[in-house]
Amino acid sequence: MSRPRAKLVKDFPGCAVEAALSFIDGKWKGVLLFHLLAGTQRFNELRRKLPSVTQRMLTRQLRELEEAGLVRRTVHPVVPPHVDYDLTPLGRSMEPVIRSLAIWGRTYVFCAQDEAHVVPPKETTELQGDALRYFADRA
Amino acid sequence: MSRPRAKLVKDFPGCAVEAALSFIDGKWKGVLLFHLLAGTQRFNELRRKLPSVTQRMLTRQLRELEEAGLVRRTVHPVVPPHVDYDLTPLGRSMEPVIRSLAIWGRTYVFCAQDEAHVVPPKETTELQGDALRYFADRA
DNA sequence: GCCAGTAGTACCAAAAAGGATACTGTCAAT
């Protein structure tokens, strides 16, 4: 949620970075936006893509994204329920941010453990702290 | 800190976005990295640039960035103390991420209140939720 | 009749993050 950060935005103008971060601050918002870049998704569709998120968390994060103006929630009044989530123009404007995050993650953290061998040795030598431990864990 | 997210990285591989976010997760890390992009900084130098951060928080955030391998802390054993902070190569690799965040923030949230009039009317009409309220507040 | 799928809520508990305040020790300048 952007409440505490929203405050700081006023207390501390000039910080565009923090302002932007306040919109994707929340444990699952980044991934959600990433998946929504691929197009409209339904609630359970997203749930399947984020297996470790609880229903409650998914709902909350989506609502916060909606509140922030990044995501649009469309309820089709049918039974069984049918709810679509997609990006607003503002949400889509986040694409460069999300993409650069995805690239960084792939390059330096490399989530897909089945491809862990692809880690470039040169970069690896630059790693420290968490990143180093991360790679150490899966070596 | 990246501990809780680090866990999810393992539980939920494939999510490069979350992995990357876990490195800048923390209320001040984004700004700190942004300021460090400009070059080496000393502790109180950063403090002056982030007037609303407490000493304790600044220390913590810097230590976490160091632990994560993004920032290097250099202690010059003199008195009075002299400590330099600068980006590691891994930290510098975050530059595209930080820059895109800064651009987004400037474009869509526009922290600098003294330039609030520059908000482009076209974009404004696309705003919803927090973003809308943000602009409403300063209109 | 029972189960699965749809999209959620409600309630309680735990953990994590952040903030406030006060304190350290040395030196240089006023």
Next chain:
DNA sequence: ATTGACAGTATCCTTTTTGGTACTACTGGC
């Protein structure tokens, strides 16, 4: 003699965020 700059710590407390479990209502298929 006092103050300020330097770079922090220590302690306590509050807020925020996240997780766990159970529950709703309705329908279509077996």
